[in-house]
Amino acid sequence: MAISAGIDCSTQNTRIVVCDTDTGAVLRESRAPHPGAAAAGSSVAEIDPQSWLRSLGTAADGGMLEGVRAIGVSAQQQGVLVQDAGGVLVRPALLRADPRAASAAAQLVSALGGPSAWTEAVGGVPTTGSTIAKLRWLAEHEPQSAHRVAEVLLPHDWLVWQLLGHPARRTTDRGDASGTGYWSSATGRYRGELLALALGHEAAVPDVLGPAEAAGHSPEGLLISAGTGSTMATLLGLGLEPGDAMVSLGSNGTIHAVHDKPVIDPAGIVTSFADATGRHLPQVTTLNAARVLQATAELLRTDASGLSDLALRSTPGSYGLVLLPYLDGERTPRLPHAAGTLAGLRIESMRPEHLARAAVEGMLCGLADALDVLRSHGVTIRRVFLTGSAGRLAAVQSIAPLVLGVPVVVPAPGDYAAIGAARQAAWALAGTALPPAWPLRDAVTIDPGEDVSVGRAVRQQFAAVRSQAHPELG
Numbered sequence: 001m002a003i004s005a006g007i008d009c010s011t012q013n014t015r016i017v018v019c020d021t022d023t024g025a026v027l028r029e030s031r032a033p034h035p036g037a038a039a040a041g042s043s044v045a046e047i048d049p050q051s052w053l054r055s056l057g058t059a060a061d062g063g064m065l066e067g068v069r070a071i072g073v074s075a076q077q078q079g080v081l082v083q084d085a086g087g088v089l090v091r092p093a094l095l096r097a098d099p100r101a102a103s104a105a106a107q108l109v110s111a112l113g114g115p116s117a118w119t120e121a122v123g124g125v126p127t128t129g130s131t132i133a134k135l136r137w138l139a140e141h142e143p144q145s146a147h148r149v150a151e152v153l154l155p156h157d158w159l160v161w162q163l164l165g166h167p168a169r170r171t172t173d174r175g176d177a178s179g180t181g182y183w184s185s186a187t188g189r190y191r192g193e194l195l196a197l198a199l200g201h202e203a204a205v206p207d208v209l210g211p212a213e214a215a216g217h218s219p220e221g222l223l224i225s226a227g228t229g230s231t232m233a234t235l236l237g238l239g240l241e242p243g244d245a246m247v248s249l250g251s252n253g254t255i256h257a258v259h260d261k262p263v264i265d266p267a268g269i270v271t272s273f274a275d276a277t278g279r280h281l282p283q284v285t286t287l288n289a290a291r292v293l294q295a296t297a298e299l300l301r302t303d304a305s306g307l308s309d310l311a312l313r314s315t316p317g318s319y320g321l322v323l324l325p326y327l328d329g330e331r332t333p334r335l336p337h338a339a340g341t342l343a344g345l346r347i348e349s350m351r352p353e354h355l356a357r358a359a360v361e362g363m364l365c366g367l368a369d370a371l372d373v374l375r376s377h378g379v380t381i382r383r384v385f386l387t388g389s390a391g392r393l394a395a396v397q398s399i400a401p402l403v404l405g406v407p408v409v410v411p412a413p414g415d416y417a418a419i420g421a422a423r424q425a426a427w428a429l430a431g432t433a434l435p436p437a438w439p440l441r442d443a444v445t446i447d448p449g450e451d452v453s454v455g456r457a458v459r460q461q462f463a464a465v466r467s468q469a470h471p472e473l474g
Contacts, residue, residue: 006422024438072421115268123272132181175232237420253289402455
């Protein structure tokens with residue numbers, strides 16, 4: 001039996017999952033925190049990447065990698081490590097959650113001529129989290145460091161380079177490269193002039209490997225696959241195919257759909273990423289997801305579980321109560337200055353259970369609107385994978401198929417980014433045209449069945465209130 005390992009380096013931890021390359025069965029797993037990492041939920045701006053290696057060493061202790069023939073690496077996306085001409089780090093790694101690059105992102109958008117110019121160039125508009133925005137911030141706030149930069153790497157690129165023993169060649173993959181802001185998933189090419197626009201001068205970037213291509217072998221003889229970003233690895237671990245979308249319910253709602261072509265949206269609402277298989281991942285984001293449920297739970301003096309219980313005591317449509325969940329503005333639809341709206345208050349609807357259900361329905365109607373944005377660009381969505389903390393609530397799982405109008409898959413808890421990295425390693429080891437077929441174990445699929453019409457009525461009620469409150473949406 002051949003086995004492969006997946007390493008996922010997140011903001012807080014390093015996870016290792018060891019799998020059977022034929023079946024995908026998880027044989028063993030471990031994790032270790034990054035030394036000195038900030039507390040979960042805090043905004044982490046930068047870190048010494050040596051802490052990733054120390055964490056990896058701890059997670060690999062006890063024979064974790066015994067018998068492994070291939071390793072794949074997944075890591076947090078849109079961070080940046082900058083090195084000088086001798087391969088020495090110029091400064092600590094800047095991470096995706098770094099909030100300091102907001103004005104740098106806005107400057108870049110303006111410098112190229114607006115959102116449509118960026119989507120045409122690289123498939124998406126720079127945001128605070130983008131790699132390219134961090135480079136612009138570095139050039140503006142640490143010009144001496146920026147001047148020393150000879151090459152730019154992403155977290156997974158740097159980790160692969162470390163595992164390979166520091167070879168002359170640096171590599172990345174198309175999935176992670178597509179989040180930089182200077183590589184186009186549509187053309188498969190870097191836009192070096194955009195990197196120079198941000199940093200102030202040209203810099204070397206890694207070679208972009210194909211999905212099943214190996215980066216090389218470690219000094220110990222282990223095959224190291226191309227690696228990828230955490231989102232791309234998660235979708236590979238879950239086994240999503242064209243027609244599938246992953247809806248991640250954190251404070252924000254993030255939707256990635258698997259599609260065979262890049263999506264170019266001049267309005268900049270859709271961002272066109274690449275995946276880890278050769279396909280594309282158009283993404284839309286809502287600003288209001290789990291935060292809507294949290295705020296409503298606090299108002300009702302309960303927690304998320306209590307809110308879920310209350311919502312299940314109500315009925316579809318929440319007795320006419322509608323919550324537009326734009327509590328702090330919204331990105332999809334573009335309503336940056338909006339506030340939430342509560343409509344339909346009557347004597348019979350003014351009960352905790354109806355407000356609780358209105359919050360769940362409002363959040364899900366917002367996500368359904370975002371799915372429709374993808375559909376308007378030709379993206380087919382036949383099935384939704386529900387992930388994130390709010391996706392584990394019984395009320396969300398019950399109501400989501402009705403409102404979204406498609407079957408909803410709820411995966412069992414698991415380190416799917418690490419599993420996806422292990423699957424990529426098994427693919428590179430096999431050298432086949434397609435990745436190995438690893439079944440998704442213990443997932444629950446909830447079909448809307450004949451209740452699709454009920455969900456459609458809920459969405460129509462939501463749309464009527466939205467049109468009245470925001471006629472500018474048309």
